[in-house]
Structure formats: structure tokens, C-alpha cells
Amino acid sequence: MQEKKGYVSFVLHAHLPFIHHPESNDYLEESWLYEAISETYIPLLTYFKKLVDEGVKFRITMSMTPPLLSMLDNKLLQQKYIHYLEQLIELSEKEIKRTSYDERLNRLSHYYYDRYSNDLHLFKDVFKCNLIEQFKHFQDIGVLEIITCGATHGYFPILYVNEKTVRAQIAVGVQTYEKYFGKKPRGIWLPECGYVPEADKYLREFGIDYAITETHGILYANPTPIYGTLAPIVSPDGLVAFGRDLESSRQVWSSINGYPGDYNYREFYRDIGYEADYDYIKPYIAHNGVRVHTGIKYYRITGKTEQKDYYDVQWAHDSAERQAGHFLDSRVKQINKAATYMDKPPIVLCPYDAELYGHWWYEGPYWLYILFKKIYYDDCNFELITPSEYIDKYPEIQVATPCRSSWGANGYSEVWLNPTNDYVHRHLHVAGDRMCELATLFPNASGIKKDALNQCARELLLAQSSDWLFIITNGTMVDYAKKRIKDHIGRFTKLYYQIKNDDIDIDFLSDIQDKDCLFPDIDYNIYGWCFWGRTQKTPLKNLFKYKIINVRVMFFESVPKNTVLKSLFPKKFIL
DSSP states (O other), X not given: OOOOOEEEEEEEEEOOOOOOOTTOSOOGGGHHHHHHIIIIIHHHHHHHHHHHHTTOOOOEEEEEOHHHHHHHTOHHHHHHHHHHHHHHHHHHHHHHHHTTTOHHHHHHHHHHHHHHHHHHHIIIIISTTOHHHHHHHHHHTTSEEEEBOOTTOBOHHHHTTSHHHHHHHHHHHHHHHHHHHSSOOSEEEOGGGOBOGGGHHHHHHTTOOEEEEOHHHHHTOXXXXXXXXXXXXXXXXXXXXXXXXXXXXXXXXXXXXXXXXXXTSBOTTOOHHHHSOHHHHGGGSOTTXXXXXXXXXXXXXXXXXXXXXXXXXXXXXXXXXXXXHHHHHHHHHHHHHHHTTOSSOOEEEEEEEGGGBTTTBTTHHHHHHHHHHHHHHSOOSEEEOOHHHHHHHOOEEEEOBOOSBOSSGGGSSTTTSSTTTTHHHHHHHHHHHHHHXXXXXXXXXXXXXXXXXXXXXXXXXXXXXXXXXXXXXXXSSHHHHHHHHHHHHHHHHHHHXXXXXXXXXXXXXXXXXXXXXXXXXXXGGGGSGGGXXXXXXXXXXXXXXXEEEOOOOOTTTTOOOOHHHHHHSOGGGOO
């Protein structure tokens, strides 16, 4: 039996913006949730169960954001998802008849019919429409650690113009987690991995032990971490920070050399929603006639050409198995090397968007399943671990402050603050200030006024979602993202003046409560003076259970002068 020299920690970030339109069935954006359920969440749950049933010991961490939890718990969206599956089953049946002329194509049509039929059976009959309870089960039996996120995935480094708004994002995120999982979360996936040092004290106030950050957030910490990203660091306020491992990330994420680009894998962009005869496919695309993805895709990547061969499930699984072996071998070499100069076992942190597994990379959940089996059965030099298990095992942690950072393009904030979306921020900041004003003016509101104040808090949080700014920058579904920001700020502003004038429109309030119905237990007072100023800065000597490693390391002593560094700091800080 080979000696265990280190650990690997998988962290999947499960997040979608809150999209809920009870007023209409025409919003195709709701399909983002349905696609994620079928292609990511159900496959992950299926393979978790398979691993447990097979006696395979594994550990994995998932962040489940409050907007996602709110949507998964929404009865209307659950019923819409069932209808979505029924439509796909109907389409698959038609495809079986249409493709009867081609054996390979017909086999794939049967494959999709079986898959969507199984999804419907699992969701309705086995899971009873409750995916949250299924994930909670795996947390309860000890194979999955679920962590939280900001309330609506607001981007902390920019929102911190008003620190109360960041505190509220944290507070509601923790509250939502407690509602669904019956305990406080130990960790947080910082929205967009956006780290701002000033937020540490509020994360610790609400019981958060650790956060997931971007690579350079750790590498450019002050002082320089002696182990880079292969060990966590702890801030002076007592927040443990784990940084993304670059080597393992590239193997999965890279558009050039990453596993998802394998030619045997399913081609995401070739969908019958775009290719089938229009009159034939019209009942299964958007109500306005716009062609969209249906989920039925017949082709594999094949190569860098428009000529695509048919998808073959077995070929795809063969590739996934080979690449799982390559990933394992790479981590063995990486950990062997790190163990030669570290005085404690290294941890390789592998954080990814959960939706990469299954939605974008169709074979991703199967790849994880095979990888976890290989790690368990092969005689390798590492084990799977969660971040909380690691800091419990190895509480001696170097004190250092991570730098401001994100995992967006160029490492900081330009994805969420650039000429395409900069106009949004003044409205978000004004609304944040006004929310704090309302909470201070009316700390003991009751009845309709209290309901209106709570709805103001919901509208502000929804407007702050980083997703809208990302979509605008990315140039896809821009009109929808702009509409969402305008709607939430507009609803907030209307309520703001109605509350101040003591003239609340009950019909208007009821309408938006029905539409924006997340966080039913929210308390607007999280923005007020009565909840403010409670945090005492944790003395360095009392960093809860973590032992301090005192090291003298020159800031940036070993950091190369590169473009990323220059983009993060003013010139005067560059050595």
C-alpha cells in the first residue's frame, strides 16, 4: 500500500441566477434551470448514489447558491420542468420515427428517449421533485460537503462601496443555507471568486471558516505564502482561504488542451433545435419562433471542421476513462513533487462550475465517477478530502492576507465593470444606500410596511446579481439581462418612494412578491443600524482553532513581474 502524501479536493460551484416568471410560459431563460437539472444535477446525484452503492469512499464539495436553492424549491418551476421533460419525450418519440432510415442515428434517438424518460421517473417518482433533499442526503452521510455563496451572487469587490450591502449578501446566504440544510455552512464560494479583504470580518461574524479564491489571490498575498496554492492561508480576521490549483484547472478548463475538447465527446453546438425542419421543430422551440437548444444533439466534436460524425456513447466513455487515468497520474506526480519540499501534506484544490459537468461537458459526470473509482481502487499517493476536513486535520496555517482578485478575465473586476456595463453601478450603489436609509428610518415596521421593506431588500439583492453584468459583457442575452436590472431597480425605487410617502400600492406589492419570491424569511433590518457594528475584530492570537505560522517573507519576493500582477495593483506597489 502506497503512502498517502497529500490530498485532492474537488469543489463544484452550482449556481444559476434566479429566474421566475409566473406571468408567462414564454421566457426561454427558465430553460437554463431545466437544462442544468437534466444535464448536471440529476447525473451528479445518480453517480453519487452509484458510488455509495458500490462501496466507493469519496469526498466532494459543492456550493449551492441561494438563487439556485430557491428555484429548486419553487413548486411552479418544478411543474414547468416536468412539462419540459414531457415535451422532450414527445420530441424523442418523433425522432425515433424520423430517423428510422439510419441505424446509428436511430440508436441515438432511442438513447435520448430513454434518458429523458428516466429523468422524469427519477424527478417525479424517486426524488419527489425535491433535489435539495437528495443533495442533503449525501451531505448527511458524509460524502458531500455543501457550502454557501452570496445571497444573489453579488460581486463583493465592487459592492463594498457600501459594506452593509456585502454584509447583507453574506447574512442572507447563510440564512438560506440554514433553512435548507439545518446547520450553518463552514465554507463559502466567494461570488466570481471575488475577494476583498475587508469582507473577512463579516464572513467570520456569520460563522464562515473558509473561502474559495482564485489562484493569484493566494500567490500575491501579503506576506507571500510559503507553499503557494498547495496549502491554505488564514487572514488576520481568521478566514481560511484556499486557492485554485492552476495545473489541474487547465487540464479540464483549457479550450485548447482541456479534456472537454476530445473529438469523441458530444458537440454542444449541433442541436436539432437549429437543424431540423422549421415546421417540424416549431412546437419544441421558443414560443416566439426563435430556434433554441432542445438537448437532442447527434454529433461528436470530430475535429476542427464543420463536417461532424455521429456521436457514439461508448467512444465518449472510453475517452473519459482514459482522461480520468491521465488526471490521476498527473496528481500523483504533482503531489510527489510537492511532498519533497513541504512539511505537511499538500492539498490540490480543483474548483469548477458545476454546470461544466454535464451541460457544457456532457461526459463530465461520468468522468468524475470513473476518476473517483480509480482513486479509491488504485494504489495512489493521495486521498480525496473536503476543505473543512483539511483544516481540521492540519490547523497550523500561515497568516497572510489574500489580494483583491477574481477568476474573471485578467484576474480582477473588468468583467463586471467596463464600458458596456459601468452605468449600472451608480444605480446599484444608490439603491444600496437607500435600503440602509429605509432600514434606519423604520426599524420596527409591521404589517404592509414591513412586507414592502422586505420586498425592497429582495429587489436590491436581485439587482446586485453578478450574472446580469457578466451577460452584458459577454454579449449574449443582453436585452434580458438589462431588463432584469431595470425591473429590479425600478421596483425597488417605486417601493422606496411609496414607503417614505406612506402610500404603498398593495396590488403592485403583491404582484412583485409573486414574481420575486425568493428569501421568504428575509429581514430588511440586516441593512439597519440595529444589526450593525456588532463585529469585534478577532485578535491575531485568537484565530479560533488555527495555529499561526510566523514566517518572515518579503512581499512579492518570488513573484515574477507579469501582466497579471500589473493589472492588479497600481505601479507604486510593483517591485
